[in-house]
Amino acid sequence: MPTDTKRVRGPEVSQSPSLFDCRPSVVPPSHGARADGRQRDQVDVRPVFVRCGLVSQAKGSAYIEAGDTKLLCSVYGPRETERKDETDMKCGRLTTDMRFAPFSCPERGSWIQGSQDKNFSLMLQESLQPALCLHKYPRSQIEVNVMVLENSGSVQAHAITCASLALADAGIEMYDLVLGCSIRQDGSSYVVDPTYSEESNWSSSEHQGGLTVAFLPSLNQVSGLQSDGEMAEETLTAGIRTCIEGCYKLYPVIQQALVKAVRRAQPPPPES
Amino acid sequence: MAAGFKTAEPLEYHMSFLKENCRPDGRELSEFRTTTLNIGSISTADGSALVKLGSTTVICGIKAELANPTVEAPGKGYIVPNVDLPPLCSSRFRPGPPGEQAQASSQFIADVIESSEIIKPEDLCIDRGKLCWVLYCDIMCLDYDGNILDACIIALLAALKNTRLPKVTVNKATCKPEIDLKERHELPVHKHPVGTSFCIFQDSILIVDPTADEESLSTSRLSVVTDEEERLCSLHKPGGTSLSAEKLQTCINRATARQREIQKLIEKVLNSVKAAQ
């Protein structure tokens, strides 16, 4: 392994204490109420706290907290693009970077971006792009940076919501907000907005899967869709509907946060 | 008008304030920005703290892992501090491996930890020569508006005070560790080093707790780290214009006063966190 000379290095190998846990791990129940008291098989999303404009240096920023999941997003730009392709002359470029803080997951992550993070960044980009009026920003790029401070499940979905809010806060012209929602299918029942332990503990039953949807509420368009695991086609269709319903639940909260942010930003004094 | 002046002649703009013994954000020369602290908000970390110094925001999360101690120091654990300045916190940072400033900050924090003895590496030993703790102290800037070193040290100190390590027993028969993640104990924090950073304008004007703008316009910088016994843990002056001995003494005095304020603030927040539990 090449040594990383740009960071303070620790020992070559270290192991997470959870590997030696002497207590048996608690598998979340696959029926009845969920560990945090929410209802199964219902569009019961965690209450979210959102706020715009926390990063003073950024053009726009947003912070979202859903249960213990905490994300911060900042938007820089539009500024001159670094890459000069022909396509950039007509249309702006959206770049996304989503990273997990090393302490954000139960197992410590690495500073170096893994391919998993790139996957998250890519879905974020493909989900946001349809909502942006990129043709209004020729020759420029808009950068979206998302930092996951604490991962307590449904990170991708909340990152999408948070990033679209930050883009709106930055004053980037958009067709619509983008809202994200995840569900986890567990046999015949499902949980909306799953927590980390609900996402990672697979009980033995068949047909387990995860689904994340990015949705433009006022245009009624799905801009991002990703699933894994095993699902019957009918379950998948029902899952997408459930996610869309979850997005609609989130919509007024996000709208309110945006209105609040606009009110707080005082109108510039008239030029005299 | 003022905005235009600020953009066109930033140094003139700042100097016109400094001449009147005040600063563009309304502070006095030796006044810190409001410092707020949030301790233990990240439940996935073994210890965490978020510090806001004006709009500069820094978060520190500590993760403990198990490792074998080195042959040279069989009775010592590891403390691995790293400062990250992600592109999220300011447009001046690019994605990719840590830049010069992040590397220098990490090294500075590592030096402070070593010279101040904030944590004794011996306390991290579990089984001499066989097993010890590694404390990964990951410090991340979320909003860069100057003076991150001070913010980093406060975040680190508060996060260490918040750290609870799980109980480990080494199974005699298998020689494998057994860990009880529910039963946790505090980490002994021996010293409370706190940093105070200054900027020097035109060889003479000293200001404390510089913003990002002030940092980029100043001719020299100085960071002083002291602990509760008024011992000097670290003094960092990377080049720039020179500084007289009396001025340095004033800086150190300011730093010791700041140390008391911050230690009090950390205790207060820790107590309120405990009371809430």
Added chain:
Amino acid sequence: MATVKVSEAEKVYILHGIRDDLRVDGRSCEDYRHMEVETDVVSNTDGSARVSLGHTAVLVGIKAEIGKPRPLVPDEGYLEFFVDCSANATPEFEGRGGEELGIELSNTLYRVFNNKNSIDLKGLCISAGEHCWVLYVDVLLLQCDGNLYDAISVAIKAALFNTKIPRVHMSSDDEGGKEVELSDDPFDCVRLSVENVPCIVTLCKVGHRHVVDATLQEKACSVASLIIAVTHRGTVTCVKKVGGGSLDPESIFEMTEAGKRVGKALHAPLMKLLQQEESLGKKREKVGFLG
């Protein structure tokens, strides 16, 4: 991805054709192009397959190596995917150009196989917590002419079918140490069950309809595609929207339904073909890439 320039008039022509279920090359909306599958094409792999679909050509090689199981799942082996976008396929892949696409493709493959039934991972375990088989699935793109996902997934399924893993057993010596012993007979091999390995169907939304197995020209007329990984039973193991556009929920539902139908129908002839080829054994005439 290789880009093709399509003029407005061409676009209208393609769009109108698809509206009437007749595509430029004469196919209807849910038809595949001519597909060729050949297994056992690279002798120094444990399993390999070559698939060509129209002008798209991919080669998949599978190497089985003994590794350490992942700490979180000590009783399972695992698969590693790597997609190499060779500059042979299209000039855009030169240098680091293909890297991003390669990561995207391999990440999608991880998702497609991220379930319990596609491959019997427990069967890849040799001794829990110590040794397991790691299957390195290397995908090489030889030529890009649209619809990479489908071609890759068919090639992977064929290569997995072709994979022969040497039989091993654990032996313990006097001091209680364990050792992995390889069977003496080189033909004593374990085969994988590929029955549940999914195939990917890419549906490209063009105008108000969607097409299966889009060519590059058709892709240029579309804003978004949906990829669906379907098993022979019709279980969906992955869906993903790709491309910069958005889709309305109703058309997603139509597309998943079509994807399931097309995907289910793809499995039976593929398995039949693979078994037929297998039964020919050594007598089979090798075609290779230039055949």
